[in-house]
Amino acid sequence: MLTQGKLREFEPIFYPRSVAVVGASKDVRKAGAKYLRTIQLAHFPGRVYPVNPSRSEILGLKAYPNVASIPDEVDNVIITVPPSLILDVLDDCAVKKVKVVQIFTAGFSEGQDEEGHRLEEKIIKKAHDGGFRVIGPNCIGACCLASKLPYGWATPVEEGGSISFISQSGGYGGSLFELSRSRGMRFSKIISYGNGCDLDSTDFLEYFGVDPETRIIVAYLEGVQDGQRFFRVMRQVSSKKPLIIWKGGQTGVGSQVADSHTGALAGRGVVWAAALKQAGAIEVGSFEELADTALAFQDMWRPGGSRMGIITGFMGAGGGLCVAAADACIAAGLEVPPLAEETRKRLEALLPAGGSILRNPVDITPAGFSLDVLETLGRVLSIMEADPGTDVIMLILRVELVILNISEEDVFQPNRLLIEFARSGRKPLVVVSPVPPSTGEQLALERQLSEAQIAVYPTLQRAARAISNVTRYWERIEGEADSG
Amino acid sequence: MLTQGKLREFEPIFYPRSVAVVGASKDVRKAGAKYLRTIQLAHFPGRVYPVNPSRSEILGLKAYPNVASIPDEVDNVIITVPPSLILDVLDDCAVKKVKVVQIFTAGFSEGQDEEGHRLEEKIIKKAHDGGFRVIGPNCIGACCLASKLPYGWATPVEEGGSISFISQSGGYGGSLFELSRSRGMRFSKIISYGNGCDLDSTDFLEYFGVDPETRIIVAYLEGVQDGQRFFRVMRQVSSKKPLIIWKGGQTGVGSQVADSHTGALAGRGVVWAAALKQAGAIEVGSFEELADTALAFQDMWRPGGSRMGIITGFMGAGGGLCVAAADACIAAGLEVPPLAEETRKRLEALLPAGGSILRNPVDITPAGFSLDVLETLGRVLSIMEADPGTDVIMLILRVELVILNISEEDVFQPNRLLIEFARSGRKPLVVVSPVPPSTGEQLALERQLSEAQIAVYPTLQRAARAISNVTRYWERIEGEADSG
Numbered sequence: 024m025l026t027q028g029k030l031r032e033f034e035p036i037f038y039p040r041s042v043a044v045v046g047a048s049k050d051v052r053k054a055g056a057k058y059l060r061t062i063q064l065a066h067f068p069g070r071v072y073p074v075n076p077s078r079s080e081i082l083g084l085k086a087y088p089n090v091a092s093i094p095d096e097v098d099n100v101i102i103t104v105p106p107s108l109i110l111d112v113l114d115d116c117a118v119k120k121v122k123v124v125q126i127f128t129a130g131f132s133e134g135q136d137e138e139g140h141r142l143e144e145k146i147i148k149k150a151h152d153g154g155f156r157v158i159g160p161n162c163i164g165a166c167c168l169a170s171k172l173p174y175g176w177a178t179p180v181e182e183g184g185s186i187s188f189i190s191q192s193g194g195y196g197g198s199l200f201e202l203s204r205s206r207g208m209r210f211s212k213i214i215s216y217g218n219g220c221d222l223d224s225t226d227f228l229e230y231f232g233v234d235p236e237t238r239i240i241v242a243y244l245e246g247v248q249d250g251q252r253f254f255r256v257m258r259q260v261s262s263k264k265p266l267i268i269w270k271g272g273q274t275g276v277g278s279q280v281a282d283s284h285t286g287a288l289a290g291r292g293v294v295w296a297a298a299l300k301q302a303g304a305i306e307v308g309s310f311e312e313l314a315d316t317a318l319a320f321q322d323m324w325r326p327g328g329s330r331m332g333i334i335t336g337f338m339g340a341g342g343g344l345c346v347a348a349a350d351a352c353i354a355a356g357l358e359v360p361p362l363a364e365e366t367r368k369r370l371e372a373l374l375p376a377g378g379s380i381l382r383n384p385v386d387i388t389p390a391g392f393s394l395d396v397l398e399t400l401g402r403v404l405s406i407m408e409a410d411p412g413t414d415v416i417m418l419i420l421r422v423e424l425v426i427l428n429i430s431e432e433d434v435f436q437p438n439r440l441l442i443e444f445a446r447s448g449r450k451p452l453v454v455v456s457p458v459p460p461s462t463g464e465q466l467a468l469e470r471q472l473s474e475a476q477i478a479v480y481p482t483l484q485r486a487a488r489a490i491s492n493v494t495r496y497w498e499r500i501e502g503e504a505d506s507g
Numbered sequence: 508m509l510t511q512g513k514l515r516e517f518e519p520i521f522y523p524r525s526v527a528v529v530g531a532s533k534d535v536r537k538a539g540a541k542y543l544r545t546i547q548l549a550h551f552p553g554r555v556y557p558v559n560p561s562r563s564e565i566l567g568l569k570a571y572p573n574v575a576s577i578p579d580e581v582d583n584v585i586i587t588v589p590p591s592l593i594l595d596v597l598d599d600c601a602v603k604k605v606k607v608v609q610i611f612t613a614g615f616s617e618g619q620d621e622e623g624h625r626l627e628e629k630i631i632k633k634a635h636d637g638g639f640r641v642i643g644p645n646c647i648g649a650c651c652l653a654s655k656l657p658y659g660w661a662t663p664v665e666e667g668g669s670i671s672f673i674s675q676s677g678g679y680g681g682s683l684f685e686l687s688r689s690r691g692m693r694f695s696k697i698i699s700y701g702n703g704c705d706l707d708s709t710d711f712l713e714y715f716g717v718d719p720e721t722r723i724i725v726a727y728l729e730g731v732q733d734g735q736r737f738f739r740v741m742r743q744v745s746s747k748k749p750l751i752i753w754k755g756g757q758t759g760v761g762s763q764v765a766d767s768h769t770g771a772l773a774g775r776g777v778v779w780a781a782a783l784k785q786a787g788a789i790e791v792g793s794f795e796e797l798a799d800t801a802l803a804f805q806d807m808w809r810p811g812g813s814r815m816g817i818i819t820g821f822m823g824a825g826g827g828l829c830v831a832a833a834d835a836c837i838a839a840g841l842e843v844p845p846l847a848e849e850t851r852k853r854l855e856a857l858l859p860a861g862g863s864i865l866r867n868p869v870d871i872t873p874a875g876f877s878l879d880v881l882e883t884l885g886r887v888l889s890i891m892e893a894d895p896g897t898d899v900i901m902l903i904l905r906v907e908l909v910i911l912n913i914s915e916e917d918v919f920q921p922n923r924l925l926i927e928f929a930r931s932g933r934k935p936l937v938v939v940s941p942v943p944p945s946t947g948e949q950l951a952l953e954r955q956l957s958e959a960q961i962a963v964y965p966t967l968q969r970a971a972r973a974i975s976n977v978t979r980y981w982e983r984i985e986g987e988a989d990s991g
Contacts, residue, residue: 052877106861129873130861139861161826176876178911192827194820194872194905198942201907205945245830271827276843277834283864284826310831310941311966336678342645342768343676343755346729347794350761359760377590377614377623380767388678389613392660393536421678423685427662457794458682459965461689461954463947470945481943481965482795 035122046103047073057176117153125164162217184209207473261303332413333384341386355487519606530587531557541660601637609648646701668693691957716744745787816897820872839971
């Protein structure tokens with residue numbers, strides 16, 4: 024019952040039947056024009072109403088002088104006009120009985136002057152009296168892949184997924200969204216709520232906790248309004264879904280900047296860390312770790328444990344990577360156990376003795392530097408997976424060596440092998456691509472793996488950290504199940 | 508005198524007049540063929556002799572049945588034949604009075620079996636008796652940009668520079684070399700010395716210490732043979748040139764793997780850390796930090812201090828990045844001081860009040876989302892540079908927003924502004940590109956900046972860490988100058 028109520032309450036935000044853009048125009052340098060154009064680009068199937076008093080038509084759509092004059096029901100109003108015009112727009116929204124407004128405009132409680140604070144107070148009062156909810160101000164607003172509601176004016180992507188992101192920063196909402204293109208991250212929803220004067224992180228956390236399309240929740244927070252309520256909701260949600268939180272403003276300077284950014288009372292890093300841990304959230308220390316961890320959950324979900332089986336040296340250059348991979352995994356709290364006697368024997372029968380490292384990590388460099396090695400790689404993957412002591416298979420892949428050593432028509436063949444292995448395999452496969460791509464072709468090789476939902480990491484440390492965050496989450500869940 | 512001797516001693520390694528490749532063939536899957544082909548690709552100007560008893564010609568060059576039968580002098584011999592044939596080849600090298608051999612072949616002291624260890628002992632003896640030096644075995648060998656000696660079979664690059672890399676791992680030598688393509692890293696020399704049975708890290712460190720073309724020395728080490736000598740040389744060298752060292756095999760498992768890789772007695776991480784610090788080397792914890800730090804030295808050399816002036820929000824999305832940039836810099840030991848009153852006034856006059864963050868970092872998001880902002884960016888860069896409290900200017904640039912918001916023909920204009928600023932500016936400019944490129948066009952934007960010798964970092968943390976390594980180096984040098 025509670026769940027149904029929460030889902031219904033948030034429907035106009037993420038699944039609106041109609042959207043109005045106040046401040047829409049043809050001037051593509053302006054936010055209003057950008058929102059409108061992107062909603063069209065995304066093929067949003069609902070009704071769309073540009074609002075602009077001096078235009079009768081914008082981008083092929085009939086324009087209205089104000090929200091009140093729109094003839095049909097309006098679920099969701101995106102507002103991009105200057106602060107001085109906001110209150111009048113909200114009056115119209117009340118008349119029209121809209122369900123939710125999201126205010127892109129900045130210049131409120133995040134600023135230094137009193138006027139902005141007072142204006143934000145008035146927004147809250149108008150929302151309360153008018154019976155609608157407010158997202159923002161100073162935000163990008165809501166994005167939902169299933170309803171084709173785009174994220175601001177980021178170029179839309181088609182493919183949705185199970186990750187939902189609560190972001191106090193509009194910019195970081197967009198940065199993470201971009202990873203749907205480069206790293207195969209698949210989103211259900213993104214919400215950038217800015218100053219959070221009405222709907223706040225806690226509200227969205229509650230919603231994502233019950234939203235059936237959301238399996239993995241990530242959040243970028245600078246501060247929260249009601250710490251006790253937030254803590255309670257975190258605790259409920261994190262027992263059901265992985266909840267990954269990055270707290271911005273950890274240092275003294277950073278927290279002062281956070282105050283200028285979203286007006287958040289940032290709170291001290293150490294207090295946050297303790298609260299997050301107690302509530303069962305996964306605290307991460309950077310945007311990259313946030314993204315990496317979400318990707319690890321998406322592509323691995325629940326590995327059997329934290330014992331890594333590591334393979335390097337495909338197309339050469341494996342030895343140093345073996346040392347570094349072992350160091351990185353151990354430092355992140357993962358295990359790199361010795362291989363079973365049987366596994367070692369099978370590898371010895373397959374690989375040349377000189378130069379091969381047949382402990383764990385395994386270095387297959389001496390197998391050679393051509394497409395001939397592909398079959399060897401396939402067999403090594405299977406042998407490592409069959410080892411009773413491994414839970415996750417990590418392959419270190421230097422894409423520039425693949426391109427250097429394989430003819431153009433065969434260059435995607437290693438990918439095909441890996442995708443086949445990942446699909447049919449019983450243990451998750453993670454790829455580390457430690458040399459940054461310098462050509463479009465190298466990028467394309469990485470992206471094909473990402474799009475096939477094999478997590479690809481740019482450094483050993485980042486891969487190890489992300490996998491460790493996943494395995495520790497499941498250890499905690501198991502511990503709670505045992506003790507409960 | 509000592510310097511001249513050392514330079515002359517290493518001339519045949521890095522500036523050979525002639526090279527023989529033993530095990531050269533037409534089979535491009537084999538190392539010998541790859542070495543030979545790449546030496547040709549690089550337009551190595553010296554004489555090149557393929558050695559193969561069953562061919563009279565390879566890749567258009569006359570081939571010889573053995574080294575002894577080559578009619579002219581041979582400085583440098585690259586050996587790729589199996590271990591069982593090595594000793595005979597060395598006998599020929601002694602007859603021919605070659606100066607140095609580099610043995611690519613693996614299967615010696617890094618393996619488990621006694622035979623490999625014994626064979627390596629015999630190599631050392633033959634070198635001593637025959638009057639030549641040995642690099643390897645189990646290595647890629649020497650690369651020198653000025654003499655057009657390529658790095659193994661990595662695709663050659665034209666442009667050389669001032670970074671030299673000592674790598675116990677052949678693979679990491681290649682990984683760093685690849686960054687000449689993607690990150691504008693400019694090398695003088697790279698040496699992969701593998702098991703280091705004769706010439707070891709210390710020898711190359713000594714050489715790079717006096718080599719006039721080397722300004723910045725980086726090293727990847729798994730262990731050293733003679734710790735005391737290494738420490739002494741480190742100390743000498745690090746007082747003259749930045750010496751960046753990454754020690755692989757820091758964890759228990761990692762150090763066991765290092766033993767299997769190059770037979771190195773790895774030593775404990777904590778002892779290493781203390782020794783490196785005492786010797787004035789800059790210890791780094793990963794391949795990425797090693798590369799990032801070398802790049803920071805290359806592109807900034809000596810900033811006035813560690814006070815950052817940070818700019819975000821060009822083309823939008825600056826607020827969260829301001830918070831995170833401040834956190835990352837402070838956490839890395841850099842300063843992010845408040846701006847001078849005068850600077851703040853100048854920024855206030857330039858930027859819209861609503862949504863702009865005008866402390867430090869500065870968020871220029873509200874200036875707009877089009878090419879119009881370019882002039883504003885130029886002025887903000889100058890204002891931040893003129894602030895008496897900044898030493899390094901950091902710009903956070905989301906290249907995908909540049910491409911989204913600027914028409915195709917103008918997309919390189921922001922780069923032109925930045926390159927102009929970096930060339931004429933009095934304070935170094937560092938760029939952070941925090942959203943990984945997902946298209947060739949985005950890569951091209953990043954690379955243009957890198958090639959213009961503006962250091963571009965993929966994350967805030969990595970940029971901050973690299974800059975901090977540079978500023979702490981110069982603080983130490985200043986401290987020594989004061990106390991000396």
